Amino acid sequence: MPDYDAVIIGAGIIGAATAWRLQQCKPAWRIAVIEKESACAQHQSGRNSGVIHAGVYYAPGSLKAKLCVAGNQRTKDFCREHDVAFEECGKLLVACSERELQGLAQLKTRAEQNSLEVDTLDERQLRQREPHIQGLGALFVPASGIVDYAEICRELLNQFCEHGGEVLYHHQVHRLVEEHAEVRLFCKAANDSEHVISCQQLIACSGIQADKLVQSLGLDLSFRMMPFRGEYFQLAAEHNQIIRHLIYPVPDPSMPFLGVHLTRMIDGSVTVGPNAVLALGREAYRKSQVSWPDLAYMATYPGSYRLLGRFWKAGLGELRDSLLKGAYLKRVQQYCPGLKKADLKPYRAGIRAQAVDSQGRMIDDFLFARGKHSLVVCNAPSPAATSALPIADHILAELGLH
Numbered sequence: 159m160p161d162y163d164a165v166i167i168g169a170g171i172i173g174a175a176t177a178w179r180l181q182q183c184k185p186a187w188r189i190a191v192i193e194k195e196s197a198c199a200q201h202q203s204g205r206n207s208g209v210i211h212a213g214v215y216y217a218p219g220s221l222k223a224k225l226c227v228a229g230n231q232r233t234k235d236f237c238r239e240h241d242v243a244f245e246e247c248g249k250l251l252v253a254c255s256e257r258e259l260q261g262l263a264q265l266k267t268r269a270e271q272n273s274l275e276v277d278t279l280d281e282r283q284l285r286q287r288e289p290h291i292q293g294l295g296a297l298f299v300p301a302s303g304i305v306d307y308a309e310i311c312r313e314l315l316n317q318f319c320e321h322g323g324e325v326l327y328h329h330q331v332h333r334l335v336e337e338h339a340e341v342r343l344f345c346k347a348a349n350d351s352e353h354v355i356s357c358q359q360l361i362a363c364s365g366i367q368a369d370k371l372v373q374s375l376g377l378d379l380s381f382r383m384m385p386f387r388g389e390y391f392q393l394a395a396e397h398n399q400i401i402r403h404l405i406y407p408v409p410d411p412s413m414p415f416l417g418v419h420l421t422r423m424i425d426g427s428v429t430v431g432p433n434a435v436l437a438l439g440r441e442a443y444r445k446s447q448v449s450w451p452d453l454a455y456m457a458t459y460p461g462s463y464r465l466l467g468r469f470w471k472a473g474l475g476e477l478r479d480s481l482l483k484g485a486y487l488k489r490v491q492q493y494c495p496g497l498k499k500a501d502l503k504p505y506r507a508g509i510r511a512q513a514v515d516s517q518g519r520m521i522d523d524f525l526f527a528r529g530k531h532s533l534v535v536c537n538a539p540s541p542a543a544t545s546a547l548p549i550a551d552h553i554l555a556e557l558g559l560h
């Protein structure tokens with residue numbers, strides 16, 4: 159008999175949400191979460207902008223659109239029910255040129271296709287709402303909010319443990335073997351000892367490590383994970399009141415990321431960021447950090463070169479802004495001209511886990527891979543933190559466990 163009915167790899171927001179929902183659906187099951195770090199939310203889930211997205215940007219009918227719209231409501235409901243601080247502060251997408259005004263109109267149509275309530279503001283209305291922000295117009299998205307996703311993760315896992323679930327920290331899964339009736343996980347514990355754990359159902363929510371687990375299970379690997387570092391600054395505390403909403407630029411539709419934004423954080427501070435720089439390692443949070451094994455892995459993949467070929471110009475721009483604070487500042491000054499270099503204080507970076515196919519295309523939608531007794535979350539970039547509860551239900555439905 160296997161050690162557990164189900165094991166979930168990864169104590170990020172998706173692993174935590176999946177464990178919590180699975181336990182509700184199967185209260186008699188023995189379920190464990192296996193995490194290589196010493197606490198939950200140490201990677202993407204604890205290093206993001208903390209925005210509860212509304213679902214403006216995503217292609218109608220995509221999983222991102224459906225699960226984000228549902229996740230916006232579910233996240234707020236969860237926070238209300240479990241006393242987790244959040245705020246529905248709304249978002250302004252600010253257009254600074256005629257071209258961006260056209261982009262704004264397209265985003266409005268998309269938001270309406272995704273059944274969102276949005277409002278167009280002209281220059282004067284924007285000034286009234288945000289005296290420190292300049293632009294030709296804006297799209298107001300009232301449903302956007304802010305939260306600390308690490309706090310949600312802790313709450314989900316506390317409840318999971320209170321109801322009999324187990325979380326094994328300091329356990330790094332380095333090999334998976336899927337057999338006739340079970341999956342065996344080979345884990346390295348903190349003292350380098352080897353543990354073998356077996357389960358009937360495996361769900362891997364391992365973020366940037368997803369491709370390694372897909373490979374280990376012997377499933378078709380049609381993508382590789384690429385690490386894009388998102389570097390932030392924090393505004394000096396005297397600027398904590400500089401904005402009332404989240405302030406976003408109009409994104410370039412040919413780029414997958416949302417652009418450097420001003421974000422009110424739930425602790426009252428304001429961050430600026432993130433940019434998107436190809437990192438030299440899956441967990442290379444500092445600019446100077448390099449992981450040679452990760453680089454070698456990327457170098458053997460044709461998709462890496464094709465990605466660089468597609469985005470070399472934008473990539474060089476991101477690198478320049480990463481190295482030169484003045485260049486980074488200029489991006490924000492387009493819509494917040496009053497900010498100065500000295501206002502930007504250091505802040506932690508995050509690394510986006512982005513799946514890239516062999517043609518060098520970034521996979522846009524959420525993506526999952528199935529084995530006989532396993533499911534791996536392969537691509538869960540933003541807005542996956544917002545969407546975590548509906549993603550959990552989607553996973554359980556895929557496995558017939560809902």
Ligand SMILES: Cc1cc2nc3c(=O)[nH]c(=O)nc-3n(C[C@H](O)[C@H](O)[C@H](O)COP(=O)(O)OP(=O)(O)OC[C@H]3O[C@@H](n4cnc5c(N)ncnc54)[C@H](O)[C@@H]3O)c2cc1C
Pocket residue numbers: 167168169170171172173192193194195198199200201202203204205206207208209210211329330331332363364365366367388432507508509510511535538539540541542543544545
């Ligand atoms: C800079 C940045 C800003 C973002 N902003 C937002 C935002 O504002 N709103 C939003 O909705 N989304 C945002 N996102 C996206 C969001 O943070 C992620 O989509 C989400 O956190 C993904 O959660 P996860 O559980 O899949 O991954 P992670 O949080 O990365 O968790 C994966 C976990 O698996 C563990 N793990 C991996 N491999 C193993 C192994 N072999 N053995 C054991 N454990 C393992 C890791 O240690 C980790 O704890 C942002 C992301 C970034 C990086």
